[in-house]
Amino acid sequence: MLSPVVAGIDGSAESLAAAAWAAREAERRDRPLHLVHAWDWHPRRQEGEIAGAAQRHLARRSLHRAEQRVRAECPGVPLSDEQTEGPATAALLKAADEAELMVLGSRGLSGFTGFLVGSVALGVVAKATCPVVLVRADEEAADEHLPAADGGASTDSGYRDVVLAVDLDEACDEVIEFAFEAARLRHARLRAVHAWHTAPPVGLGPGDIGLVKETWQGEEWLGFLKAVLQVWRDKYPDVEVLETVVDDRPTTALVRASTGAGLLVVGHRLAERPVGPRTGPVTHAAIHHVGCPVAVVPHL
Template sequence: MLAPVIVGVDGSEESLAATEWAAREAARRDRPLRLVHARNRQPRQETGEQSPAAQRYLARRSLRQAEERVRRTGLDVRLDDEQVEGPATAALLKSAAEADLLVLGSRGLSGFTGFLVGSVALGVVARAERPVVLVRAGEEAADEHLPGAGGGASVLTGYREVVLGIDLADPCDEVIEFAFEEARLRGARLKVVHAWRRLSPLGLAPGEIGLLSEPERAEEWLGFLTAVLQVWREKYPGVEVMETVTQGRPESVLVRAASGAGLLVVGRHLTERPAGPRTGPVAHAAIHHVGCPVAVVPHV
């Protein structure tokens, strides 16, 4: 049995937008779609916990709303739903272990503030061992597509590009393959971005890349990127790839590069540190400040 695309639903607008995105993704992947609601998500401390009957009612209502949103898409996806017990983060992590992909909502803010990502979503992203996609409230099918002839929204045009943030010091096959596959499923261009930073020559051996001029360093990094991607170009010959190397802080470079994209893909180390799981600075910046859906792919 194929692992499903799973989406966490709670009745909020962001979770409904995530549900629609997950339905489209399930159709692209030819996977079943499972709606999951975690009961006892946020007990109301001031009035006591909701009764089990009230929790079941709210769960059923949230699932019905999500089911209706899926039906309105007109997509032919195999659909089921599930109510799970316990704190939302733990419940969703348990569900994610069975998923091909887990999709969650994030609440959009405006301007320079970025996007508000709740503690549940952050906790899941930081600990999940499967890819997690965060979708902002208001995301629609047309947002994945290029503008129409008159500049308006359309679902009949080609897909916007998929952007992959890559660290050439630690390129990860799982993250790269995820991005290539997402581009293939959409017939979209894949834009691969690496950010390099100016280094002090102190401590570098003669001839190392840090001693080159900035144009030479950029050319060297681009050569490294081309070499890393060569095997993936051969595996995915139908995917158009655009390689970009830019000097600057990776967080800032990636946020700018994702402007106008349909999907951003970043990686996250699975290794736990003494302080506990972390998303890492690049993934953290992406999920807070990038407007398009963000896929966080765990890797060792």
């Protein structure tokens, strides 16, 4: 059985947009779609049965609304759903273990909504073993596509760029492959971005070698980036690739590069941390500041 695309549902506008995006992605990947609603509650004993029934009713209503949205956009996608009681993070991570990818709703700088609040969302992104895509409430099918000839929204035009954040100190095959495959599925251009810093000209003592000129550094980084991606160009010959290196902070460079993109792909190293799950600064900035859907791809 094919692994499904999974969407976390909580009845919010963000999760409905996530369900619709997940349906389109399932259609592109020829995968089934599985909707998951989870809740974590602790009613007083005398109210347990009534509260439980209310929670199940809300879950069913949320799933029904999501199913209606999915059927309206992608009526042919095989669809299943699940509602479960217990810690939301654990439920979503369990679903992620069997998933092709997980899709969640995001509110960006305002945090996450519904059951995707704080540590729950962070726990899913930080610990999921499959890629996690975060989608904003206002995301529509036309937002994945280039504008029509008259400048209006369209779902018949070509797809917007897929942007890949590449850390050349830690270039990971899982992250690069996900981005190339996403571009291939969309017949979209892949824009690979690496940000580098110009070292300040201080601390050079007698006999030290001076800094290479900034332009030369940029050319060297660009050559390195092209070399890293060459094997993937060969594997995906139909994907148009544009390599870009910029002298800027990685977080700033990614936010700027993602403007007008259809999808941003970033990597996340899986690790157990003593103070709980965390994401790195680049992933954190992407989640909170980038307007397009963000795919966080785990790697070891």
